[in-house]
Amino acid sequence: MNSYLEIYITGLSGYFLGIFYVLYVILGCVILFRDDEYYNNDPMYTLQNICMFLFHFTAFLCLCFKSGDMKLMGFYVACQLLMIGIIVVGKILYPYSDRLFTNNMCMLMTTGFIILTRLNYNKALKQFFIVSISMMISMGVPFVIRRFKFLHTFKWIYASIGIAALGIVLIAGTVTYGANISYTLRGITFQPSEIIKIVFVFFVASGFVRARSMSEVIVTSSMALVHVLILVLSKDLGSALIFAFIYVVMVFVATGNFLYVAGAAVLGGAGTLMAYRMFTHVQERIDAWIDPWITIDNSGYQITQSLFALSSGSTWGVGLMNGNPGAIPFVEDDFVFSAIVEEMGFVVGISLLAVCLISFIRALKMGAGLRSMFYRLLAVGLGSAYIFQVFLTVGGGVKFIPLTGVTLPFVSYGGSSVLTSIILFEVLTGVSLIAQDERDFYERENARYDADYDEDYDEEDYEE
Amino acid sequence: MQTTMKTTMKKTTKNKTGQNKDRSESLKAQKHMKHSTSAIMYSGIAICLLFACMCVYMVRYASTHEIEMFDNSYNSYAIRLSKEYLRGSIYSSDGEVLAYSEAEGNDAATQKRVYPYGNMFAHSIGYSSHGRMGVESEANYYLLNYHSGLSNKAQAEADSELVTADSVYTTLDTGLQQVAFDSLGVYKGAVIITDIRTGRILAMVSKPDFDPNQIDVIWNDMMTDKSNTSLLNRVTQGQYPPGSTFKIITTLEYLRENDNSYNGYHFNCNGSFTYDGNTIRCYHGSVHGALDFATAFAKSCNSAFANIGVGLDRRSFMNTLEDLMFEKELPYDLPASVSHTQVSESVDTHNLMQASIGQGQDSISPLHLNMITCAIANGGELMKPHLIDRVESVSGTAVKNFQAESAGRLMTRDESTALTELMTGVVERGTGTRLKSDAYTAAGKTGSAEFSSLSKGDSHAWFTGFAPVEEPEIAVTIIIEGAGSGGEYAVPIAKRMFDRYFLQ
Numbered sequence: 001m002n003s004y005l006e007i008y009i010t011g012l013s014g015y016f017l018g019i020f021y022v023l024y025v026i027l028g029c030v031i032l033f034r035d036d037e038y039y040n041n042d043p044m045y046t047l048q049n050i051c052m053f054l055f056h057f058t059a060f061l062c063l064c065f066k067s068g069d070m071k072l073m074g075f076y077v078a079c080q081l082l083m084i085g086i087i088v089v090g091k092i093l094y095p096y097s098d099r100l101f102t103n104n105m106c107m108l109m110t111t112g113f114i115i116l117t118r119l120n121y122n123k124a125l126k127q128f129f130i131v132s133i134s135m136m137i138s139m140g141v142p143f144v145i146r147r148f149k150f151l152h153t154f155k156w157i158y159a160s161i162g163i164a165a166l167g168i169v170l171i172a173g174t175v176t177y178g179a180n181i182s183y184t185l186r187g188i189t190f191q192p193s194e195i196i197k198i199v200f201v202f203f204v205a206s207g208f209v210r211a212r213s214m215s216e217v218i219v220t221s222s223m224a225l226v227h228v229l230i231l232v233l234s235k236d237l238g239s240a241l242i243f244a245f246i247y248v249v250m251v252f253v254a255t256g257n258f259l260y261v262a263g264a265a266v267l268g269g270a271g272t273l274m275a276y277r278m279f280t281h282v283q284e285r286i287d288a289w290i291d292p293w294i295t296i297d298n299s300g301y302q303i304t305q306s307l308f309a310l311s312s313g314s315t316w317g318v319g320l321m322n323g324n325p326g327a328i329p330f331v332e333d334d335f336v337f338s339a340i341v342e343e344m345g346f347v348v349g350i351s352l353l354a355v356c357l358i359s360f361i362r363a364l365k366m367g368a369g370l371r372s373m374f375y376r377l378l379a380v381g382l383g384s385a386y387i388f389q390v391f392l393t394v395g396g397g398v399k400f401i402p403l404t405g406v407t408l409p410f411v412s413y414g415g416s417s418v419l420t421s422i423i424l425f426e427v428l429t430g431v432s433l434i435a436q437d438e439r440d441f442y443e444r445e446n447a448r449y450d451a452d453y454d455e456d457y458d459e460e461d462y463e464e
Numbered sequence: 465m466q467t468t469m470k471t472t473m474k475k476t477t478k479n480k481t482g483q484n485k486d487r488s489e490s491l492k493a494q495k496h497m498k499h500s501t502s503a504i505m506y507s508g509i510a511i512c513l514l515f516a517c518m519c520v521y522m523v524r525y526a527s528t529h530e531i532e533m534f535d536n537s538y539n540s541y542a543i544r545l546s547k548e549y550l551r552g553s554i555y556s557s558d559g560e561v562l563a564y565s566e567a568e569g570n571d572a573a574t575q576k577r578v579y580p581y582g583n584m585f586a587h588s589i590g591y592s593s594h595g596r597m598g599v600e601s602e603a604n605y606y607l608l609n610y611h612s613g614l615s616n617k618a619q620a621e622a623d624s625e626l627v628t629a630d631s632v633y634t635t636l637d638t639g640l641q642q643v644a645f646d647s648l649g650v651y652k653g654a655v656i657i658t659d660i661r662t663g664r665i666l667a668m669v670s671k672p673d674f675d676p677n678q679i680d681v682i683w684n685d686m687m688t689d690k691s692n693t694s695l696l697n698r699v700t701q702g703q704y705p706p707g708s709t710f711k712i713i714t715t716l717e718y719l720r721e722n723d724n725s726y727n728g729y730h731f732n733c734n735g736s737f738t739y740d741g742n743t744i745r746c747y748h749g750s751v752h753g754a755l756d757f758a759t760a761f762a763k764s765c766n767s768a769f770a771n772i773g774v775g776l777d778r779r780s781f782m783n784t785l786e787d788l789m790f791e792k793e794l795p796y797d798l799p800a801s802v803s804h805t806q807v808s809e810s811v812d813t814h815n816l817m818q819a820s821i822g823q824g825q826d827s828i829s830p831l832h833l834n835m836i837t838c839a840i841a842n843g844g845e846l847m848k849p850h851l852i853d854r855v856e857s858v859s860g861t862a863v864k865n866f867q868a869e870s871a872g873r874l875m876t877r878d879e880s881t882a883l884t885e886l887m888t889g890v891v892e893r894g895t896g897t898r899l900k901s902d903a904y905t906a907a908g909k910t911g912s913a914e915f916s917s918l919s920k921g922d923s924h925a926w927f928t929g930f931a932p933v934e935e936p937e938i939a940v941t942i943i944i945e946g947a948g949s950g951g952e953y954a955v956p957i958a959k960r961m962f963d964r965y966f967l968q
Contacts, residue, residue, distance in 0.1 A: 003621050011614040249507050256499025296538055308539040311526040324540050346526075350519050357515055364508045368501045380504055387511055391518070398522040 006065045013062040014316040018347035020055040024048055024107060025351045028358040031100055032365075045099045049087060052107050056080060059114040059320060059344075066321035072117060078128065079113045086135055090429075094142050098366070098432035104359045105425045108410035111352060115340050116413055118320055119332050123413045134419040138426040145430025146437070151202065152374040158203035159223050165192045165199075166230040193231060193239040194420040197385050198427065200227055200243055201250070205377035208254035217251070237275065237282065238404035242388050244268060249384040250377050253367070289402035302328060306335050306397045309342035317345030332413040334405050338397045352411075353394065360387040363428055366435050371442070379431045382424050531605045535596075545608045545629070547573045552607040552629040554589055554599055556638045557666075557853060562589050563600070563676075570626050579676045581638070584645045587697040588636060588668040588851065591676040594683045598697070599851050602797050603632040606864065611857040630863050633853045635664035643964045644669040647957040653924075653944040654698035654830045657961055660838045660936045662868040663847030667961070670698040700800040703827040704943055707913025708747075708764045708895075708950070709926045710822025712836065715761060715886060716879060717776055717784045724878050726757035726886075729772070733760075737767035742814040744770035744821065747912055747949065761886045762894025764910060766821045773820025774813060781807050788836055788874055795848045795871035796831065803828040823914060834941035837928045839874040840883045841907075841936035846871045888933050895951035896929065899959050904966045906931035908940075908958070910950030922946055927954035931962050938965055 027048045060076035083106045090102045109131060116124035145151070169192050207220035224247045231240035248264040275282045284299045292300030292307070305328040312318055325331050325339035341349035363383030370376040389406050396403040407414050409421035526533075534542055550572060554563040562585050567575040577592055579585065590598025592607075600607070610617075610629045620627045644655040644667045657667040674682060674694040686692050696702070706713075718726065733752035736745045744766050746752065752765045760768035782805075786792070790805045806815050806825040818824030831849065839846040848871040855863040875883075887907035890896040895910040908929020915924055925947040930939040940958050947953040 004618050007618045007621055008614055011617065252507065253500050253503045256496060256503045258503075296536075301538075304536075304538060307526070307529070308533050308536070308541060310522065311530045311533045312539075312541045314526070314530070318541075322544075324544050327540050346523055349522075353515060353519065357512060360511065361508055364504050368504045371497070373500075376500070376504075380507070384507070384511075391511075391514065395518055398518065399525065400518045400521050 010062050010065055010319055010321075013058050014319050014345060016058045017055060017062075017344050018316055018351075020051045020058065021344075021348045021351040024051040024055070025354045025358070027051065028100065028104070028355065032358055032362060045103060048103050048107075052083070052103070052110055053080065055107075056083070056110045056114070060117075062320045063114070063118060066319075072121075075117065075121075075124070075128075079110070082128070082132060082135075083110060089139065093139065094429065094433060096433060096436045097142060097429045098362065098435075100362050101359060101425050101429050101432070104355050105410060105422070107355055108352070111340065111348075112336070112411035112413075114320075115336055115343070115411070116332060118343065119325060119336075119339060120413075123332055127413055127418065130415055130418050131422070134422045137419070138423045141423060141426035142430035142433055145427055146433040152206040152209050155203060155206040158199050158206065162196045162199050162203060162227055163223075163230065165196050166227060166234070169193070170230055170234045191414075191416045193234075193236055194416040195423070196227075197239070197242060197246070198382070198420065198424055200224075201246060201378060201381035201385060204247060204250045205374050205381055208250065208377055209374045217255070221247075221251070232271075232275065235279065235281065238392055238406035241392065241404060242385060242406070245388045246381050246385045250381045253380045254373065254377055285402045285404075289399060292399065302330070302335070303397075303399055303403060305329070306338040307399060309335075309338040310398060313342040313345050313349075315345050316347060317341065317343045319343060333407055334393060334403070334412070335397050336408050336412045337394045340411075353390070356387060356390045356409075359383070359425075366428075366432055369439075370431075370435055371438060372434070375431050375434050375438075379428065382428055382431075386421070386424055534605045534608075535601075542604070542608055546575075549608065549610050549629040550575055550626045551577065551592065552858075553631045554603070554607070555631060555633045556636045556641075557634060557664075558638055560638045562634065562636070565628070567626055570624050572626050575626075577676075582675050582677060583673045584641060584669075585636065586673040586676055587670040587699065588641075588665075589634075589676065591679045593679060597695075598798065599632065599634055603852055603855070606630050606632055606852075606855040609863075611861065611863050612859040613857075613861075616859055628858050630855050630857050632855055634851050635659070635666060635853045636668070636851065637666045639968070640667040640961060640964060641669065643667075643960055644957075647960050648944065651944045651947055652698075653942070653947075654702055655940070655942050655957070655961070656699045656830050656834045657938055657940050657965075658834055658838055658849050660841045660930060660939050661847065663838070663849045663871075664853065664868075665849050665851050666938065666965075668697075668699050668851070670696070670702070698830065698943070700796065700798060700829055700831045702829050702943070703801050703803075704829070704924055704926075705824070705913040705915055706822040706826055706828040706833065707911030707924065707926050708766075708822055709833055709909050709911035709928055710819070710826060710828075711761060711764065711769050712840070712883060712887070712909050712928075713785065713788060714769055714773060714776070714820045715757075716788075716875060716883060717781050718757075718772055719879055719882055720784060721777060721780060724876075724882060726882070729757040729760075731755050731760060731765070731768040731771055733765050733767045735767065737770045737817075739770070739774050739817065740813045742817055744817050758886055758889050759894075761909075762889040762892070764890075764895050769821045770817040773817050776816075776820070778807065778809050778811060778816070782809065789832065794829075794832055794835065795846070797850065800831055801829050803832050822911060830941045830943050833926075833928050834939055835871075836874065837908075837930055837939045837941060840880045840887070841930040841939055842880075843877045844875040844880040845873045884933060887929065891929070895949075896927070896955050898951065898955040899929070899962070901959070901962065901966075904931045904962065905933040906958075906962060907933050908955075910955060912949040912951075915946075923948060925950045925953035927958045929958060931966070938962075 027044050031044050060072060064070055064072050086106055087102060112127065113124060116127050204220065204224060228240050228243050231243060248261060251260045276286055288295055288299040288303055292303045296304050309323065309325055309328060312323060320343050323342040325342050328335045328338060331339050337349060340352065360383045363379050367376045367379035370379065386409060389409055392404045392406045393408045395401040407417040409417065533539055550567060551565040553561055556562055561580055563577060563579050565575045565577050579589065588598050590596060590600040592600040596604055608629050610627060617627055640657055644657065648655060648669060648671050652671055655667060655669045656665065658665050672694045686695055732754050733746065735749055735751040736743050746766045752763050755765060755768055785805050785807055790803050793802060794800045804827045805819065807819050815824055819826055835846055835849065848869045850866060852866050854865045857863055884907055887909055890909055891899045891906050896908050899906050899908065906929055908927055911926030912923040913926060915922060925944040927950050928941040930936045940961050942954045942957055944953050
């Protein structure tokens with residue numbers, strides 16, 4: 001009887017997981033395209049949470065049956081409480097913030113917990129503590145963003161922190177896999193370039209608060225270029241690409257001038273070509289991307305194992321615990337997406353990408369609605385930083401672009417990655433508060449202007 | 465509230481002079497904001513498109529390369545499946561079990577493959593340990609996947625039995641295979657029988673053979689003994705001199721250069737033909753006398769074809785050989801050797817004469833010759849030869865059907881008609897008269913390929929042909945190594961196959 005039940009539950013769970021995820025995404029799309037005013041009492045958000053919890057429960061039920069290890073149920077309860085805690089505390093502390101960011105963050109972390117539990121229970125436990133601590137650290141971030149209105153004046157401080165931190169890593173950092181990028185403290189690897197990414201966005205945003213003139217653009221650009229060059233010298237090409245991408249998008253949005261994008265594309269192309277010529281590890285990765293099959297026992301091993309995982313996964317996945325994602329080296333860090341597709345299928349994989357895109361578009365829409373250039377740039381810059389990292393890691397894992405070795409935010413295992421991603425979303429939540437304040441302010445202002453306008457009309461309008 | 469309104473009103477009147485400037489400034493700022501907002505929109509659209517492309521790429525790559533990746537030896541997923549399910553069974557088209565797996569208790573890891581017919585299907589079904597071969601290799605993906613539904617799985621679990629993965633139904637016919645297998649006897653050689661209209665392979669025998677049940681035991685011996693070629697599938701990977709069967713191709717080239725007509729050709733055979741100091745002799749020194757083209761073809765007169773050969777345009781000949789898939793991968797899903805030709809633009813007269821009668825450096829596999837025969841019988845169009853008919857789950861639901869698939873046109877309908885006439889003549893009054901039957905009319909071409917220049921007597925016996933001529937159904941291609949002439953040794957075997965197919 002028991003095994004009967006087990007077979008049906010594990011056999012059907014693949015479809016349920018996919019359906020819950022898709023429902024979550026559909027609700028997200030509805031919220032995204034219908035609701036500009038952040039009606040946070042909207043039942044849609046609660047429905048999203050229900051989908052998320054059902055997904056979480058189904059997955060852990062399947063994991064328990066398949067592994068025969070009931071202590072996973074305890075871990076499930078802990079994760080579930082953590083998620084509820086994040087959602088409830090967020091709602092109490094910031095009742096007018098944008099709940100979509102919180103929901104998406106929780107959905108992605110839930111997915112991360114599931115796949116990490118399946119891959120490596122110890123790492124999942126560690127991840128649990130990392131998330132809890134990171135949440136505690138960053139709960140106050142939206143408050144800081146909303147209250148401290150002078151954040152845009154620290155342009156040079158941001159730049160110095162960024163360049164100093166990256167420079168120290170370059171000089172003193174440990175060598176990890178051909179790239180000098182991280183510190184290790186008590187077994188948790190900390191990669192400064194992750195957190196500096198956010199400081200960098202603050203720097204560029206404050207650099208362009210008023211920047212219209214060419215000279216100001218040049219000064220900010222050269223500082224940004226220094227960041228990127230240090231990263232290139234540290235052989236952290238993934239981060240270098242993310243920084244460069246953030247910068248280009250922010251310049252484009254700050255100036256509204258397409259020529260900067262064209263210029264950056266030319267520069268980027270030349271830079272890539274130079275990197276290909278200069279660095280052997282870049283060559284190796286690009287060659288492994290063009291044809292991984294001829295170097296399958298060597299530099300193409302990772303990517304081909306990832307492709308195997310994707311193709312066995314197919315539409316609905318082979319089912320949790322049924323695949324063999326452990327065959328991919330560094331699966332918890334760089335290839336977590338392939339593991340998700342292998343066991344839960346393209347339906348969940350593509351839905352996960354949709355959740356990332358929804359967060360990104362939400363950040364852009366929020367930015368477009370803001371009148372303050374600093375916060376507008378902040379929203380767009382952080383959104384771009386996030387989505388480009390998703391693109392690099394997933395694109396690399398599916399052989400769409402060469403491998404860069406960055407993590408999937410919220411889902412991958414990793415200390416600095418999780419902390420950074422949480423802070424990033426908390427800053428976005430803070431900006432959503434600013435957007436709310438701004439909207440209230442201009443509503444009042446408009447009411448006043450309308451009153452003014454009636455009188456001005458009689459006096460002046462015929463002068464021109 | 466009232467007071468603040470009043471102060472702002474005062475301010476507006478005070479700043480009247482600076483108002484124009486303010487307005488143009490604020491207009492500029494508004495315009496700038498508008499540009500900035502469109503920049504945000506464009507960035508968003510660009511990223512969304514990028515993600516859409518990535519998703520399409522990912523799904524397409526994974527699905528189009530699925531089977532190829534599944535069979536890759538670096539992919540451990542297949543091994544995992546083989547520990548969960550019993551490997552699926554393989555059936556013949558007449559429903560006989562050709563291969564199945566059994567395990568001790570309900571531990572799939574102990575499963576063993578059983579081939580009830582032993583040596584008979586050795587090369588066509590192949591084996592699945594120590595690498596894979598034949599249908600076992602081609603259908604590996606299907607033989608490891610399970611589509612019988614959850615209820616069957618639950619039932620098996622309740623009975624503590626193992627579930628068996630999907631079954632593969634081949635196109636092979638045990639009756640024809642048995643006749644082909646028995647007919648070859650102790651000779652080395654190969655036989656292939658295909659259904660002309662669909663490309664279904666009905667029988668495929670290669671000898672010497674091996675017992676796939678014993679593959680684990682005999683593997684090491686076979687690997688160390690280089691002279692043992694039992695594992696080689698001679699049908700697909702044998703490389704033989706085509707001998708007189710090549711005259712079909714020489715004739716096709718002649719037809720192409722002479723308006724699809726062979727009526728204008730006459731030759732007087734005195735047992736040999738000399739040109740530029742090179743001499744070609746007829747098989748066993750026969751003297752054929754005055755011949756027209758059809759008789760030269762029926763009697764397989766080497767002298768006449770050497771004479772035809774030296775008159776051919778080298779470049780055009782090369783193109784024809786290319787049309788017939790020489791020096792190219794054959795349209796076949798398992799490994800098949802590429803056939804070679806010595807005809808080139810710069811080939812000397814000696815080699816051109818040799819090539820025209822299928823001697824010298826030319827090589828062809830029985831599969832390839834069978835494909836050409838099928839195309840002739842099918843009005844010029846080749847149906848892709850295949851071994852797998854369909855995949856079914858154990859509970860009987862269809863998983864995949866393999867449809868007949870065209871592999872393109874090798875020649876025009878008129879050319880195929882002319883060749884059919886000539887090949888009918890071979891059976892009516894030429895080297896293939898042993899094939900004559902009241903029950904059906906057959907067409908074909910024999911060959912006796914001399915493979916050693918030292919001892920004149922050694923030749924491989926070839927036959928390739930089809931029946932019935934009026935509405936062709938099957939094509940048979942046979943080679944018997946070192947037996948002698950095709951007409952004497954290969955044709956009688958072919959007759960047994962045709963008889964088996966048409967009389968039973």
